[in-house]
Amino acid sequence: NSNSQLGVYYHLKGDYALSLSHCLKALEIREILQDKKGAASVLGNIGNVYYSQGDYVKALEYYFKALKLNEEDGNKDGIAGNLNNIGAVYKDQGDYSKALEYYFKSLKLDEEIGNKYGVAGSLNNIGYAYLKQRKYKEAEEYLLNALSISVEIGALDLIKSDHESLSKLYSKTDRYQLAYEHYKQYTADKDSLFNE
Numbered sequence: 001n002s003n004s005q006l007g008v009y010y011h012l013k014g015d016y017a018l019s020l021s022h023c024l025k026a027l028e029i030r031e032i033l034q035d036k037k038g039a040a041s042v043l044g045n046i047g048n049v050y051y052s053q054g055d056y057v058k059a060l061e062y063y064f065k066a067l068k069l070n071e072e073d074g075n076k077d078g079i080a081g082n083l084n085n086i087g088a089v090y091k092d093q094g095d096y097s098k099a100l101e102y103y104f105k106s107l108k109l110d111e112e113i114g115n116k117y118g119v120a121g122s123l124n125n126i127g128y129a130y131l132k133q134r135k136y137k138e139a140e141e142y143l144l145n146a147l148s149i150s151v152e153i154g155a156l157d158l159i160k161s162d163h164e165s166l167s168k169l170y171s172k173t174d175r176y177q178l179a180y181e182h183y184k185q186y187t188a189d190k191d192s193l194f195n196e
Contacts, residue, residue, distance in 0.1 A: 003029070004042055011049050019049050040069035040078050047085060056089050063089070080109040080118050087125060096129045103129065120149040120158050128165050136173050143169060156196075160189035 003026035010019035023046045030039035047062035063085045070078035087102035103125045110118030127142030143166050150158035163186035170179035 001026075004038075004045065007042070007045055007049075011045065011052065016049050016053055020046065023049065036069045036073040037075055037078065040066045040073065040075065040082075043069065044078075044082060044085065051085070051089060056093055059089050060086065076109050076113050077115060077118070080106045080113070080115065080122075083109070084118075084122060084125060087129075091125070091129055091132070096133050099129050100126060116149055116153050117155055117158070120146050120153065120155060120162075123149065124158065124162055124165060127169075131165065131169050131172070134172075136169060139169050140166075156189055156193055160186055160193060163189060 003022045007019045007021075007023035007026060010016075010022060023042055027039060027042045027046070030042055043062050043066035047059045047066060050056075050058035050062060063082055067079060067082040067086070070082055083102045083106035087099040087106065090096075090102065091099035103122050107119060107122035107126065110116075110122055123142050123146035127139045127146060130136075130139035130142060143162060147159065147162035147166065150162050163182045167179050167182035167186055170176070170182060
């Protein structure tokens, strides 16, 4: 647990080498303990480090390893997170149809297990992917649904992200007043998160 937490800490600090070192130690111990759920979590964290560095091949390798372990263990929450991470890699590579495929799988699982935070995150990801494809009507529908759930559960990080995406959407569709209102809210939410 200590190595896992240190891996996350150094990842957030941007020290990727030290993060990977701690994650690999944690993974070795999790494997000795035959702790599939813990190992899957560490594999996902390793994938996150590679994703942050833009090494999408390695990120996918570790996300798929984590997905396999979570599937073997029946950890639906972990599976949904892995699917979202895989979708994010495809989104960043510009393969929006592949990204949407994984985002929708994640959304379905999060709905099944009643994970509203995961549902809101998946809806935002789907909306953003549609935005990048210039499917503005679909993007607006998913982003507004995401915002509604994010507000309902009080998830400020998601609310911020929803407002940012909606601001971009309304700017692209020449609805500048709405774009400005969502941008103002995004900025306020960003400041609130920073202060917290």
